[in-house]
Amino acid sequence: MAIAIAVIVLALGSILFFFFSPWSLTPLASNWGAIDDTIHITLWVTGAVFVAVNLFLAYVIIRYRYHKQRRSHYEPENKKLEAWLTGLTTIGIAGLLAPGLLVWGSFVSPPEEAHEVEVVGQQWHWSFRFPGEDGRFGAVHNRHISDDNPFGMIDDPAGQDDVLVESPRLVLPVDRPVRMVLRSKDVLHNFKVANFRAKMDMLPGQTSYFWFTPTEVGEYEIVCAQLCGIAHFAMRGRVEVVEEEAFEEWLAGQPTHAELAAREPPDPQAGEGHYATCAACHGREGQGNPDLNAPKLAGLEGWYLERQLELFRNGARGTHDDDTFGQQMRPFAASLPDRQAVTDIAAYIEALPDEPVEASLTGNAERGARLYRTCGSCHGNEGQGIRATNAPRLAGMPDWYLARQLQNFREGVRGRHSEDPYGNQMVDMAQMLVNEQAVDDVVAYIMTLPRAGQVLAAVNPSGEEE
Template sequence: MAIAVAVIVLAVGSVLFFFLSPWYLTPLASNWGTIDDTITITLWVTGAVFLAVNLFLAYVVVRYRFNKRRRSQYDPENKSLELWLTGLTTLGIAGLLAPGLLVWGSFVSPPQEAHQVEVVGQQWHWSFRFPGEDGRFGAAHNRFIDERNPFGMVDDPAGQDDILITSPHLVLPVDRPVKMVLRSKDVLHNVKVANFRAKMDMVPGQTSYFWFTPTVVGEYEIVCAQLCGIAHFAMRGRIEVVEQEVFDAWLSEQPTYAELAQLAPGDPEAGAERYATCAACHGAEGQGNAALNAPKLAGMDAWYLERQLALFRSGARGSHEDDTYGQQMRPFATMLPDRQAIVDVSAFIETLPDQAVETSLAGGDPERGARRYRTCANCHGQQGEGIRATNGPRLAGLPDWYLERQLQNFRHGVRGRHREDPYGNQMIEMAQVLVDDRAVRDVVAYITTLPQPRVDMAAVNPGGVEE
């Protein structure tokens, strides 16, 4: 009897929890109310079956409890019962499948007037592409992807005016249908925006798509709903739904493939002149100066330097009230007037001779740190060499005091919280695996054991550029 009572309490309690729970679907912000209807039908069908089966179980426990004066009867076949079970199961399965199939057919049948956006997923980042004035996407293929061509654009006239968005921030116009074309650079991803009731797998080597119409102005989070690697949970972006005129103005400011391809590469000679100001703190050869809290720059990749200078210049880094040294850096970054100036000075820094740094901290355990670093290695490389594809900068060769400070800044949200710093947002999430100060010291101690470059100065030309 106690078991029957427990089954009834669990069944009734589950039903009450469902109706009284404050947790339900996020507010709908698209045209897909039919998806909500399908979910509701599924809940009613499965809920009815759940309740019926459990109440029947409780009845059977009571009705057929042990009685030494009664023997069980073996009944191998019961056609009437089988017909009832088959019929009810068929109705239940039809009730689950039919609405979903109808909605799915509509979900993958975009209207003719829908404009298009390509969503590109990679570990662990979102980027986007709009067709240009010709309304057509240019050809693209993953085998053409490199540092200068992150979308894998092919030499196709139709792609010259394609608009490329490298940040995980997409703007869409309200009340206008949009077809989302999905492509993955590396592994299986799944783009999901809960408020739009929209999600779809992104399979490497294939293109998938769906469509929706944003109906509510606002900002919505994009997440990856497929386990895609160690930083899967930090693969986030945002969609901002705005009025049509705001969208048009935003889109007109974004670069085309042709414009990006025509950008001049960094000029180290021009960058040398601009670096004169930086040298006061970071040293003439970018060796850094711990007394001035200026980290080593030599040995850092130009793409990472460009990104950080742009973040300082825009205020996405160095504006937190507790980031004292970042605040000191911001005014110097604003002295770089445009993107070309940033590219030039980064190109010059990349030519500086990279020399090993000395360890200044004590107390960390490299062996414990090695175990913790396994997570970091997925983005930054087994030897801390940095991985461009995952946007993970080089760590080996950086001063330990600087590494410790930045990890603490990430842990406490001093760095990376700004909405325009998506990679900083990811690092905040990843830095939480370092649960205390000792863990930080341990992983920094291990990084200092990684191979550092030792430059033969005789192989460096008089201009300071490595051969």
């Protein structure tokens, strides 16, 4: 009897939880109310089966409970019961599948007036491409992807005016249907925006697509809904739905493939002139100065330096009240007049000699090696940095600065700005370091990693290998 009561309580409790739970679907912001209707049909069908099965189970437990005078009756077949079960199951499955199949057919049948956006997924980043004035996408292929050609663009005239958006921020016009073309650079991903009730797998080597019409102005989160690696949970972006005029203005401000290809190469000599101000804190050779809380710059890649300077210039870094040293950096970065100046100074710094730094913190490098396994997925097993994952070099950087930034990420002092997507990822990843000791340990291990180009074999003064 106690078991039967427990089953009944479980069933009734589940029903009450469903109706009175504070959790529900996110607000609908697209035309796909039909998907909500399908979800509700699924809930009602499965809910009815759940209640019926549990109440029947409770009845069976009570009706056929043990009695020493009772003997069981063996009945291997009951055609009437089998017919009822087969018929009810068929109706239930049809009720589950039919609405979904109808909605799916519409989900992959975009209207002719829909404009197009290509979504490119990679570990662990989103980027986007719009067709240019000709209304056609240029040809692309993953084999052509490189640091200088992240979209894998092919020499195709139709691709010269394609608009390339490398940041994980997508802007779409409200009340205008859009066909989303999906492809992956590396592994299986899934593009999902819960408010749009829209998601689709992205398979390497092929494209998939769906469509929707944004109906509510606002900002919505993009997530990857397919386990794609260790930083899967941090693979996020955002969609901003705006009025048509705002969308056109934003799109006009994004570079085309031809414009990116035509950019002037960086001029390190011009960058040297811009660096004169930086040298007061960071040193003439970019060696850094811990007394001035200025980190080492020599040894960092130009692409990373460019990104950091742009973040300071646009206010995505150095605006938090507790980021004292970031606030000091902002006016210096703002003194760079344009993007060309940023690339010039980054090229100059990248060419500075990379001298070793001494450890100033104590930590358990052996324990830090275990903690670093997660970091290595993005930054490389040797801390060399991987541009494809937007992760800078760590090996050879000063430990006091690494420790301070990890603490800033853990506390949300750095990386929480909406225009700092990679900082947002670091905030999430840094949470695995549960305390200051863990930070010191992982930094101690990073200090054991060889610098880029460093000769690992020790050589004694006589020139012989030890």
